[in-house]
Structure formats: structure tokens, C-alpha cells
Amino acid sequence: MAPSTRLDPDQLEQLESFLKDWLRHSGRTQADLRRALRAGSIRMPVLLQELQLTVSKGGVTALADRLCTIEAQWASGAPELLEGGAADNDDMSQLDLLLKSIQSDAA
Structure with missing residues (x-):
């Protein structure tokens, strides 16, 4: 089954409402989300x-x-990644931060 490739206007409205509540x-803030998404x-x-x-x-x-990745990054207290930074695409850094967060919660 192919994934849906477009959100309809009602879904976009629901997503906007969800994002604002989240x-x-x-x-x-929206600025925090912009940095996490690397939006313009x-x-x-x-x-x-x-x-x-x-x-x-x-x-x-x-x-x-x-969105779950962003939530995990925020929950772990990871510093915001700067655009163009070396860690922008380093998935292992994200996983390492998540693992450390889980370990500290378990302790």
C-alpha cells in the first residue's frame, strides 16, 4: 500500500491545531519548531x-x-542543532542522546 502523499485542507487544519497545542x-515556540524542522x-x-x-x-x-524525533530531542534537553552544523545529519548523535536520556531515566 502506497503512503498518502498529500494532506487535505481539513487534515492541514487539524495538524495546525495539534502543533499549536503541542x-x-x-x-x-514556533521558533523552536522552525529550528527543529530547519524551515525558512x-x-x-x-x-x-x-x-x-x-x-x-x-x-x-x-x-x-x-514529530516524535523532535519531541525526543526536546525531552532529552539536547541543544538545538544549528543550520549547517556538523551534527545536522548525524543520526547516531540523536540515537546516542536518546539512549543517554533513557539510561538516566532508568537510574
């Missing part, structure tokens, strides 16, 4: 466009994975 409850602006339409691109590449599952 940011408010996590104490984060903090404006919600730009953030949604970036997430729509994720859906077009990998479906809704990829969207969920990306």
Missing part, C-alpha cells in the same frame, strides 16, 4: 509546508516519526 503544552520561517504556513513535504516523501508515518 507547542503550548511543551513550553516551546517561523510562520505557521511555512512550518506546515515543511511537514507537508515530509508527508509527500514518506506518508503520514514519516510525519509522525519526524
Whole structure:
């Protein structure tokens, strides 16, 4: 079964509402989300466009994975990655941070 490659307007509206609630409850801002997504602006339409691109590449599952990765990064207290930084695409760094967070929670 091929992944859905586009969110319809109702789904985009629901995603926007979810993002606003998520940011408010996590104490984060659209600027924090922009940095995590490496989007060009903090404006919600730009953030949604970036997430729509994720859906077009990998479906809704990829969207969920990306948001979960951001949540894990924020929960672990990992510093925000700067654009163009050496760690931008280093998945092992993310996994190492997550592992350390899990180990410290278990201790």
C-alpha cells in the first residue's frame, strides 16, 4: 500500500491545531519548531509546508516519526542543532542522546 502523499485542507487544519497545542503544552515556540524542522520561517504556513513535504516523501508515518524525533530531542534537553552544523545529519548523535536520556531515566 502506497503512503498518502498529500494532506487535505481539513487534515492541514487539524495538524495546525495539534502543533499549536503541542507547542503550548511543551513550553516551546514556533521558533523552536522552525529550528527543529530547519524551515525558512517561523510562520505557521511555512512550518506546515515543511511537514507537508515530509508527508509527500514518506506518508503520514514519516510525519509522525519526524514529530516524535523532535519531541525526543526536546525531552532529552539536547541543544538545538544549528543550520549547517556538523551534527545536522548525524543520526547516531540523536540515537546516542536518546539512549543517554533513557539510561538516566532508568537510574
